[in-house]
Amino acid sequence: MNTCTTYSLFAVVAAAGLLGAGSAFAQLNPACPNCEGDPRELAEEAVLNAVPLSVWLDQATYGTGDVITITGHVAHTAADVPVTIKIHSPSGNIVWVNQLAPDENNEFEIQVASESWSETGIYQVLAQYGHPSKDNKAQFMLTSTSSVMEVADCGMSMVAIEDVCLEYEIEGGMVTGATVNQGDTSLILHITADDNGKLSVTFPVEVLEEVFLVLVDGEESDDVMIDGQSVHVYFPAGAESIEFFAAKVIPEFGAVAAAVLAVALVSIIVVSARSRLGLVPRI
Known part of the structure; x- marks a missing residue:
C-alpha cells in the first residue's frame, strides 16, 4: 500500500467517524432544548400568532332565538384599538354590529341573541381589527326553529x-x-x-x-x-x-x-x- 492510498483510507475512516458522532449527537439533543410546554399547544399558539385576526363560532347552525357565541384572537394588539364585529344577513344587510377590546391574552368573546332576525339562511360574521387588511370572517346557518334538539349519534360527514x-x-x-x-x-x-x-x-x-x-x-x-x-x-x-x-x-x-x-x-x-x-x- 502506497502513501497516497494510506492517507485516503484514513480520510474515509475519519469522515465516517464524524458522521456517526454527528448522528449520535443529534439523537441525544432535542430540536428545541429550551422550549417548555406541550408541543401541540405551542404549535397552535404559533398558528394563531401567524394569523393577524382569527374568529370562530361555537356552532355551525342556529335556530331563531338561539344565542350565538363569537370568539377570536388578535395576533398583535395595539393600545385602545377595539375589534369591530358585524353580522350580515343572507340578503347582505347588517343586522348587528359591536366593538370590544381583546383581553390580556389577546382574545375576545361576545354573545349575540338572534331572536329579532326573521331571515333564514347563511349569515356572515365579519371581524376587523384596526386596518381593513386585518380582518377575518366566519359564517353560520340560521333556521326558523330552534337548533336545540336531540341529535342522533352520527359520525363524520x-x-x-x-x-x-x-x-x-x-x-x-x-x-x-x-x-x-x-x-x-x-x-x-x-x-x-x-x-x-x-x-x-x-x-x-x-x-x-x-x-x-x-x-x-x-x-x-x-x-x-x-x-x-x-x-x-x-x-x-x-x-x-x-x-x-x-x-x-x-x-x-x-x-x-x-x-x-x-x-x-x-x-x-x-x-x-x-x-x-x-x-x-x-x-
Whole structure:
C-alpha cells in the first residue's frame, strides 16, 4: 500500500467517524432544548400568532332565538384599538354590529341573541381589527326553529334527521344544514362552496324516495347522476344550496312546513388550487 492510498483510507475512516458522532449527537439533543410546554399547544399558539385576526363560532347552525357565541384572537394588539364585529344577513344587510377590546391574552368573546332576525339562511360574521387588511370572517346557518334538539349519534360527514343519520360525501365545500319542504316534497342541503366540487348522498327510504330532480341554487342541474337512492351532483364555487325533489318525503319529517335539521358534524374539506371541477372523477 502506497502513501497516497494510506492517507485516503484514513480520510474515509475519519469522515465516517464524524458522521456517526454527528448522528449520535443529534439523537441525544432535542430540536428545541429550551422550549417548555406541550408541543401541540405551542404549535397552535404559533398558528394563531401567524394569523393577524382569527374568529370562530361555537356552532355551525342556529335556530331563531338561539344565542350565538363569537370568539377570536388578535395576533398583535395595539393600545385602545377595539375589534369591530358585524353580522350580515343572507340578503347582505347588517343586522348587528359591536366593538370590544381583546383581553390580556389577546382574545375576545361576545354573545349575540338572534331572536329579532326573521331571515333564514347563511349569515356572515365579519371581524376587523384596526386596518381593513386585518380582518377575518366566519359564517353560520340560521333556521326558523330552534337548533336545540336531540341529535342522533352520527359520525363524520353525516346529517342527523331525528334518529336517522344521513351520510354524505362532499368535495370542495361543507354542508351547513338541511331543511325538509313537505309541501314541495323536497329536501334542501345548505352548503358553502369554496371551490368547484361534488356532493354524493344515498337517501334512506325513511327520508326520501324516488329522487327525480336536483336544483343547485334554484336552477335545475344538468350535471347530476341519479342511481336509485344514490345521487351525485356537481356544483360550482359559491353554491349555497342543493335541493332534491322526490316522489315521497316521509311525513314524519314534514309535520312543520319547514322542519329544520341539525348538523351533527360538519366536515370541512380544504381543497387545493389543483382540485378543480374538471379534475373530479365523474361516476
